[in-house]
Amino acid sequence: MINKIIKTIFNVLGILLVLLLALIICSYFIIQQEKVQTWIVGKATTILSEKTGTEISVGKVHIEFFNTVVLGDVYVEDKNGDTLAYVRSLDTKLSYFNPFTTKFHFNTLSLEGVRANIYTTETDSIFNYQFLIDALQNPPKTITSTDTTKNSSSAIDIRIKNIRLADIAVNFDDKFGGQGHQIQLNSLDISIQDIDLKSKILHVNSIKIKEPHYILNTYKKNEDTTSKNPFRINIGWNMIANDLEISQGKFGIHNHTKERTYSKKGFEVNWFDVDTLQLTANDFKWDSVMVFNIENLSARSKSNDINLTQLKGLGQISDEFIDAQNLELTYNQSIVKGTARLSFNGFEEFNDFI
Numbered sequence: 001m002i003n004k005i006i007k008t009i010f011n012v013l014g015i016l017l018v019l020l021l022a023l024i025i026c027s028y029f030i031i032q033q034e035k036v037q038t039w040i041v042g043k044a045t046t047i048l049s050e051k052t053g054t055e056i057s058v059g060k061v062h063i064e065f066f067n068t069v070v071l072g073d074v075y076v077e078d079k080n081g082d083t084l085a086y087v088r089s090l091d092t093k094l095s096y097f098n099p100f101t102t103k104f105h106f107n108t109l110s111l112e113g114v115r116a117n118i119y120t121t122e123t124d125s126i127f128n129y130q131f132l133i134d135a136l137q138n139p140p141k142t143i144t145s146t147d148t149t150k151n152s153s154s155a156i157d158i159r160i161k162n163i164r165l166a167d168i169a170v171n172f173d174d175k176f177g178g179q180g181h182q183i184q185l186n187s188l189d190i191s192i193q194d195i196d197l198k199s200k201i202l203h204v205n206s207i208k209i210k211e212p213h214y215i216l217n218t219y220k221k222n223e224d225t226t227s228k229n230p231f232r233i234n235i236g237w238n239m240i241a242n243d244l245e246i247s248q249g250k251f252g253i254h255n256h257t258k259e260r261t262y263s264k265k266g267f268e269v270n271w272f273d274v275d276t277l278q279l280t281a282n283d284f285k286w287d288s289v290m291v292f293n294i295e296n297l298s299a300r301s302k303s304n305d306i307n308l309t310q311l312k313g314l315g316q317i318s319d320e321f322i323d324a325q326n327l328e329l330t331y332n333q334s335i336v337k338g339t340a341r342l343s344f345n346g347f348e349e350f351n352d353f354i
Contacts (some may be wrong), residue, residue, distance in 0.1 A: 052135045054079060067094050078117075078128040088113025088167070095161070105159040112166045119173040119180075122222065127174075158197060163190040178221030186211035186248075204241040213250040215273075220257050231347040233319050234288045241284040244292075249277030251299070272304040290317040307332050319346060 038061040049056045059073025074087040089112040096105035120127055165188040173180040191205040255270035280295040297311040313327040322342045329336040344350075 048135075052131055054084075054131070068092070069094070076132070079131050080128065082128070083115060083117055084129060084132075085117075086113070086115040087111060096159075103157040105157075106161065108162045108164065109160050110164045110166075111168070114165070114168045114170070116170040116172075118171065120176040122175045122219075125176045125222070159195060160192055162192065164188070173217070175219050176222050178219045180217035180219065182213075182215040182217070184211075184213040185209060188212075200237040202237065202239045204239075206243040207241055207245070209246045209249070211248045211250075212246060215252040215254060218253075218255040218257060233286075233290055233317055237286065239284075239286040242282060244279065244281040244284055246277060246279040249279070250275060251277055268304055272301060272306065274299045274301045274306060275303075276300045288318065291315070305332070320344065 038058070042058065045056045045058055055075065055077040057073070057075045058071055059075075060071065062068070062070040062072075069090075069092045071090040072088065074085070074090060075083070076085045078084040089110070091108070091110040091112075093107040094105065095107045096103060118127060118129055165185065168183070168185050168188070170183045171180075172183070187208075187210045189206075189208045191207075193203040193205050195202050250273070252273040253269075253271070258270040260271040261268060276299065278296070278298045281292050281297075282295065283291070283293045285291045291314075293314050294312050297308070299308040300306060309330040311327075311329050313329075314325045316323040316325075320343060324340045327336065327338055327340060
């Protein structure tokens, strides 16, 4: 009798295990379907939308466990109903992922069709993304000595081999603080040798930027921010880039606190645009001193009488000096060769010229 009971129990357990295994296999194949993945992410973004009070959506999801993650038509709206961020495509290829740890190793990370609009107004210093940080921020917790050990041992480990950005347009407009940045680029390709966020180490094999367009806008400040956050070269990171190439770039400075003269005679420091910028550099290092070897830099502006045919040499920039060695410069009708050095006590000394 007992043997029959034990045999029956084992039979039932066997059937349950088979059903459980079949359920896991079915669930795995079901969750591999794009429609199911999109539905799950849609539910998550709905919860996030309700929490933030704005529209957040993901149009397409494709996940191949545990190797590929593709998101399409990612949209985030700000509190004013304007587009805060939009990503047409985010594509990642994982080389290592352990769901029980905080290690994420990527072969590639690709972003295409990115639009971002970040701003403050002339009367409000709060950026339009602050609501998102507030909604996602957890209440502060008291950390004991045991918790500190645990947190340090489980620090996030992110490794990325290749990064590609394409069709990017970002507007960062801090009108309250008096400065704005407009950034556009056709493509950016970065090949990374090593990255360690905890140790602040970044070693890059190559950086290639095609058709970048950068404009620095200056506005009247509502408060004096220059003394609060002075610019520093030494930011605690150790960064190395073997090769840097910029092709068909554009660059501009637009000082909205000064009147533009539209004069083609001479250089207008408050308003100028460089129409064509080419740069080839190597052996870039950045720790306490920024060091770089410029093989060739050329720039031209039709509207501001700028024609930099060639600039090459070894440059060094620190918080106390700017140094140029083996300098060769051809600007308009002038040719300069030699070395140059400018010493100062901090970049705050340049505030009167900005």
